[in-house]
Amino acid sequence: MATTPSKKKKKNKKKTSTVQELHEHYINTMSRYPVSLKITKAKGRHATASKALDEGTTVCLEKATGFVVRSDYMDQQCHICLDDLTTKMACSDCKMVYYCSQGCVEKDTLHHRVCDILCQVPTIGRSTDVDPDLLRLMVYLLAKRQEEQETDEKEEDGNGDDIQSTPYWCVDDLLSHKENASQAFIKVVSDAAQRLILEDPDLFKSLSVDNLVTLACKINSNAHGLGDNHARNTDVALGLFPVGALFFNHSCNPNAAFVGLNKGQLVFRTIRPVQQDEEIAVSYIDLYASRDERRQNLLETKHFWCKCKRCASPMDVSVDRFLHGVVCTSCAQDVYVIPPASIEDISRGQTKLYSTKDDDVWPCAKCGHVATVKTVRDTIEQAQTKYRTGMTCIRKEKNYRRARKELEPLVYVGQKKAKLTTTDTSSLPSPPLQPGELHPQDSIRFNASIPLMNCLRYENDLKCAADVNRMILEFMEQQAKLHLPENTSEVSDFWQNLGELCDSVAKDYRSSNRIPLEKKWNKDARNAFDHAAKVRSIVFGPNHPKTLLVKKYITHPSK
Numbered sequence: 260m261a262t263t264p265s266k267k268k269k270k271n272k273k274k275t276s277t278v279q280e281l282h283e284h285y286i287n288t289m290s291r292y293p294v295s296l297k298i299t300k301a302k303g304r305h306a307t308a309s310k311a312l313d314e315g316t317t318v319c320l321e322k323a324t325g326f327v328v329r330s331d332y333m334d335q336q337c338h339i340c341l342d343d344l345t346t347k348m349a350c351s352d353c354k355m356v357y358y359c360s361q362g363c364v365e366k367d368t369l370h371h372r373v374c375d376i377l378c379q380v381p382t383i384g385r386s387t388d389v390d391p392d393l394l395r396l397m398v399y400l401l402a403k404r405q406e407e408q409e410t411d412e413k414e415e416d417g418n419g420d421d422i423q424s425t426p427y428w429c430v431d432d433l434l435s436h437k438e439n440a441s442q443a444f445i446k447v448v449s450d451a452a453q454r455l456i457l458e459d460p461d462l463f464k465s466l467s468v469d470n471l472v473t474l475a476c477k478i479n480s481n482a483h484g485l486g487d488n489h490a491r492n493t494d495v496a497l498g499l500f501p502v503g504a505l506f507f508n509h510s511c512n513p514n515a516a517f518v519g520l521n522k523g524q525l526v527f528r529t530i531r532p533v534q535q536d537e538e539i540a541v542s543y544i545d546l547y548a549s550r551d552e553r554r555q556n557l558l559e560t561k562h563f564w565c566k567c568k569r570c571a572s573p574m575d576v577s578v579d580r581f582l583h584g585v586v587c588t589s590c591a592q593d594v595y596v597i598p599p600a601s602i603e604d605i606s607r608g609q610t611k612l613y614s615t616k617d618d619d620v621w622p623c624a625k626c627g628h629v630a631t632v633k634t635v636r637d638t639i640e641q642a643q644t645k646y647r648t649g650m651t652c653i654r655k656e657k658n659y660r661r662a663r664k665e666l667e668p669l670v671y672v673g674q675k676k677a678k679l680t681t682t683d684t685s686s687l688p689s690p691p692l693q694p695g696e697l698h699p700q701d702s703i704r705f706n707a708s709i710p711l712m713n714c715l716r717y718e719n720d721l722k723c724a725a726d727v728n729r730m731i732l733e734f735m736e737q738q739a740k741l742h743l744p745e746n747t748s749e750v751s752d753f754w755q756n757l758g759e760l761c762d763s764v765a766k767d768y769r770s771s772n773r774i775p776l777e778k779k780w781n782k783d784a785r786n787a788f789d790h791a792a793k794v795r796s797i798v799f800g801p802n803h804p805k806t807l808l809v810k811k812y813i814t815h816p817s818k
């Protein structure tokens with residue numbers, strides 16, 4: 260049927276929105292960076308490269324509309340600059356906010372608005388079963404809103420050379436995905452919101468319980484974790500960065516990443532070369548999880564079904580097949596391909612591993628030899644059981660020796676453990692594929708390596724811990740050869756960790772006066788720190804404190 264011109268025009272208009280529809284605040288803010296802002300039906304708001312970009316290019320730097328130090332680190336990081344606290348200055352009234360210096364105390368323009376209600380947050384959180392960090396972030400965002408309402412729009416926010424924080428009204432533009440939130444979550448957050456409004460009607464002026472629930476959903480869908488400035492690899496703070504959240508979509512094979520800076524800032528940087536007009540995307544989740552797990556995570560936490568190129572490519576040619584793969588018993592060169600689950604399966608918490616009949620078969624991606632579903636499932640289940648037992652030994656029993664026994668067979672498949680210990684930090688040769696066993700790139704093996712390394716470290720078996728650390732890096736290098744990013748914060752962390760382990764081994768040799776061995780391990784340590792510094796310079800930037808720290812280790816070993 261012919262389409263009338265007017266209908267056609269209407270249809271096109273619906274499909275391609277233009278950048279004019281974006282508020283000029285976003286256009287002005289992002290004009291400092293080599294990006295173009297777009298809106299399309301398929302991708303929503305997003306950013307593309309306005310020219311070819313090198314790896315390590317900053318594509319956005321934003322100061323949070325609001326951020327809070329996570330409860331676990333409450334008295335360990337400054338609540339203004341996020342530095343490690345050596346001197347602790349706490350608010351004597353609420354004792355819920357800590358500063359590193361008088362300078363930071365003076366920079367806190369919001370505290371007087373939240374001091375009273377912060378005292379109530381732990382109790383409200385406990386009695387309603389809502390994460391107190393979420394409630395504190397809501398309180399801070401609304402204090403910012405109140406401050407903005409009382410301040411002349413044109414007035415600077417008074418922090419000297421700092422970049423300005425993103426205004427509160429930008430939070431209105433974020434997607435909340437409230438329609439997908441669980442009823443249980445809506446219920447408990449509604450209870451908590453009611454209590455908050457009663458405690459401080461002024462702070463929540465003109466906002467309903469429903470408005471607060473929407474804000475909580477926006478935080479859940481859009482907030483970013485922030486690392487500290489120095490040592491820790493875990494997120495010490497949680498912040499809302501509306502500009503970054505509005506323009507950087509997710510990809511399971513990203514070309515950019517975000518990292519925390521001091522003072523509640525977040526920087527987005529390319530982690531590999533990007534072509535002109537290519538979309539700039541970051542990963543919201545663990546890159547090394549299997550396709551089903553990633554999709555399940557995104558569906559549960561961010562409420563969307565990922566259709567990035569990695570997720571859309573056929574399983575038999577995708578890197579994903581190895582992440583959940585049993586090596587073919589005929590050719591021993593590839594794995595039996597487990598089909599990805601459908602959106603209906605994932606929504607029901609099902610995967611093809613369990614929704615397929617025992618005697619159905621799956622073919623090897625290389626030679627076509629088939630294995631029954633039961634055979635593949637049994638191998639994976641055995642590994643999962645070992646992994647779970649190992650983790651229980653660590654978490655519940657604190658029995659690291661037993662955990663090591665459970666986890667070692669998962670990690671050392673096809674390798675003689677005794678032969679592994681080497682001072683050579685260059686990548687270990689890939690282990691031969693073992694017919695009928697999990698593939699070396701299987702995510703269960705990878706997930707087991709990290710706690711195993713920690714057990715070995717705990718037991719002071721530092722040489723073996725260094726070997727396992729090398730295997731973790733080898734896993735990541737293999738993934739990079741299969742086109743996943745090679746420069747990530749995780750990669751830099753494992754190089755730094757390897758450097759620290761090698762350094763400790765070198766020190767042990769020094770104390771027993773075995774100088775040639777000390778020299779060898781020292782060389783390995785410097786080499787590992789050197790790798791860490793290169794990756795950090797790309798992902799975090801050359802002047803980020805974490806990059807500077809590891810550069811210092813190259814010449815001056817850690818204590």
Ligand SMILES: C[S@@+](CC[C@H](N)C(=O)[O-])C[C@H]1O[C@@H](n2cnc3c(N)ncnc32)[C@H](O)[C@@H]1O
Nearest residue numbers: 302303304504505506507508509561563565566
């Ligand atoms: C942080 S926002 C990103 C900005 C979003 N495009 C917008 O217009 O607001 C995250 C949301 O964007 C959408 N999104 C991001 N990456 C996506 C992807 N790879 N596939 C489908 N939807 C995606 C989802 O709705 C997700 O919850």
